[in-house]
Amino acid sequence: MTYYVLLDAMGIQRTVFETNKLKVILGASLQLAQWQLYCRDSRAKSGASYMSSAGGNVLAGFDDDTKARMFIEDACLAAQGCGFSVAWALTERKNRETDQEVWQKLQVEIGRFKAGDRDATDYAYLPELPKIDNKNICTFCGMRTREKSDGGAADRDKACTVCKERILLKEKDKKAAAGTATNLEMLYANHDFAEDLEAIAGVKTGDERASVAVVVMDLNDMGNRVKRIIGGQSDEFKTFGVFSRSLEEELFTLFDGALKTVFGVSKSLPCQPLLFAGDDVAFVMREDYWIPFVNEVFKGLKTVKLDGGPVTCGAGVVIAPHNFPINRLVDMAEELAGNAKRLFRHRQAGGKDAESVLDWHVFQESAFASALEARQRLFLQEVQTNEEAYMATDKPYTASEFNTLCGGAKKFWGNLPETKRHGLYEALCYGPEATRDFLALQLLRDENDQLQKYDGIWQAVEDWNTQKQDGDPVLWHTLKTDRNGALEGSGAESGPYKTDITLHYTDCTDSMELYWMQQKGSGQ
Numbered sequence: 283m284t285y286y287v288l289l290d291a292m293g294i295q296r297t298v299f300e301t302n303k304l305k306v307i308l309g310a311s312l313q314l315a316q317w318q319l320y321c322r323d324s325r326a327k328s329g330a331s332y333m334s335s336a337g338g339n340v341l342a343g344f345d346d347d348t349k350a351r352m353f354i355e356d357a358c359l360a361a362q363g364c365g366f367s368v369a370w371a372l373t374e375r376k377n378r379e380t381d382q383e384v385w386q387k388l389q390v391e392i393g394r395f396k397a398g399d400r401d402a403t404d405y406a407y408l409p410e411l412p413k414i415d416n417k418n419i420c421t422f423c424g425m426r427t428r429e430k431s432d433g434g435a436a437d438r439d440k441a442c443t444v445c446k447e448r449i450l451l452k453e454k455d456k457k458a459a460a461g462t463a464t465n466l467e468m469l470y471a472n473h474d475f476a477e478d479l480e481a482i483a484g485v486k487t488g489d490e491r492a493s494v495a496v497v498v499m500d501l502n503d504m505g506n507r508v509k510r511i512i513g514g515q516s517d518e519f520k521t522f523g524v525f526s527r528s529l530e531e532e533l534f535t536l537f538d539g540a541l542k543t544v545f546g547v548s549k550s551l552p553c554q555p556l557l558f559a560g561d562d563v564a565f566v567m568r569e570d571y572w573i574p575f576v577n578e579v580f581k582g583l584k585t586v587k588l589d590g591g592p593v594t595c596g597a598g599v600v601i602a603p604h605n606f607p608i609n610r611l612v613d614m615a616e617e618l619a620g621n622a623k624r625l626f627r628h629r630q631a632g633g634k635d636a637e638s639v640l641d642w643h644v645f646q647e648s649a650f651a652s653a654l655e656a657r658q659r660l661f662l663q664e665v666q667t668n669e670e671a672y673m674a675t676d677k678p679y680t681a682s683e684f685n686t687l688c689g690g691a692k693k694f695w696g697n698l699p700e701t702k703r704h705g706l707y708e709a710l711c712y713g714p715e716a717t718r719d720f721l722a723l724q725l726l727r728d729e730n731d732q733l734q735k736y737d738g739i740w741q742a743v744e745d746w747n748t749q750k751q752d753g754d755p756v757l758w759h760t761l762k763t764d765r766n767g768a769l770e771g772s773g774a775e776s777g778p779y780k781t782d783i784t785l786h787y788t789d790c791t792d793s794m795e796l797y798w799m800q801q802k803g804s805g806q
């Protein structure tokens with residue numbers, strides 16, 4: 283085996299989520315999964331002596347150059363047919379080059395492809411750029427020209443060829459036999475998911491503003507893991523093939539099991555898998571399900587053993603009304619997952635006690651700004667009155683921090699009436715002084731100083747005071763930074779913070795958000 287081909291589906295997120303129409307998204311996701319399976323199954327036909335196909339990538343080995351080139355053409359044309367762009371690389375193993383050296387050459391070629399640095403003819407298999415035709419634009423993607431009416435279902439008349447294919451694929455609802463199906467199809471076979479976002483959000487029960495949660499999950503440190511595996515062995519990518527295959531199988535078992543545990547078995551589950559490609563996973567579900575779902579997946583990941591090291595993920599969750607554009611919500615959740623993964627790298631990269639990490643955002647704005655920007659606006663209001671103090675969020679949380687926060691939320695906020703809780707939440711968003719004022723003036727005055735009426739919150743305040751140092755604002759934990767911009771007492775030579783300031787952390791607002799969402803869940 284001397285010739286190696288690497289295929290890389292580019293911009294999977296961008297392609298799948300180019301539209302906010304759920305049906306087209308699901309169809310595109312199925313197409314990607316089927317393309318992956320098509321490549322794997324074409325091993326015999328193409329004469330490949332090696333084939334690994336998972337997570338948007340295909341690695342194939344051939345004995346001669348012609349077969350390798352024919353495979354590239356066939357696989358790229360198949361992807362082009364369903365609107366996916368594939369970068370490809372072909373290289374020859376020379377003079378006992380190791381797997382690692384071959385892999386590096388392939389990576390360089392893929393990089394050149396993406397940078398537009400290869401021969402013009404190498405780009406022949408990319409999907410055509412959409413033609414701009416303002417009068418006849420597809421109502422699904424808003425990009426390509428729509429087809430002429432074919433007398434079919436009314437909304438399909440307005441679709442372009444690509445979107446039409448995707449809708450048809452999703453509507454076929456075929457329950458393929460295990461073994462010939464993609465993992466995504468097997469999820470469809472094992473669970474009966476609700477058809478549209480209204481059904482997922484539960485609008486039919488009368489709540490127009492019913493919200494959904496978009497959950498995006500991405501395994502930590504995968505690039506390095508692959509590098510380690512290929513660098514550690516030179517066995518014609520056999521170990522790598524076993525690794526990527528078992529990764530797919532383990533993740534399928536994990537998510538299939540988590541869905542069964544959290545949603546049970548019934549018709550029209552309030553959930554849909556949006557993307558299920560290798561370690562790239564996105565789900566939409568009714569808002570009250572995401573906490574148990576995320577906890578279940580975090581728990582399950584601990585039992586996944588791939589190559590010895592622990593497997594963890596970065597998760598991002600956005601909670602928003604169901605009629606917000608779903609593809610924008612996925613973007614935002616993706617950004618939060620990225621934010622969570624940075625914490626993973628910062629605190630525990632590859633460490634023994636590595637944990638999954640999570641960031642979430644409850645959407646309260648009407649504009650579709652980035653969740654991280656919105657958070658800055660939400661949490662930086664008291665800075666103007668006190669230049670020396672900054673509010674900081676504790677998000678992202680590690681899996682165990684998140685668990686603790688969920689567990690304590692009820693005890694903390696449980697016996698406050700809903701209106702008081704909203705008032706306190708707003709005060710907490712505003713800052714430590716506003717919080718103290720609210721506790722002293724609103725809670726006390728309104729109820730004629732009857733402290734015992736809300737004994738939960740007063741108990742919490744009391745507990746807080748005994749645990750914290752004197753001078754800490756109530757319900758806010760604070761940390762000081764030193765002149766190096768590191769946390770005081772850390773001894774670090776530099777840090778990411780402003781120097782010599784007080785950071786006020788907002789874990790109480792986070793805890794209250796979790797309380798609300800858990801309440802909605804138990805009220806069902």
Ligand SMILES: [Zn+2]
Pocket residue numbers: 420421422423424425426441442443444445446
């Ligand atoms: Zn379209």
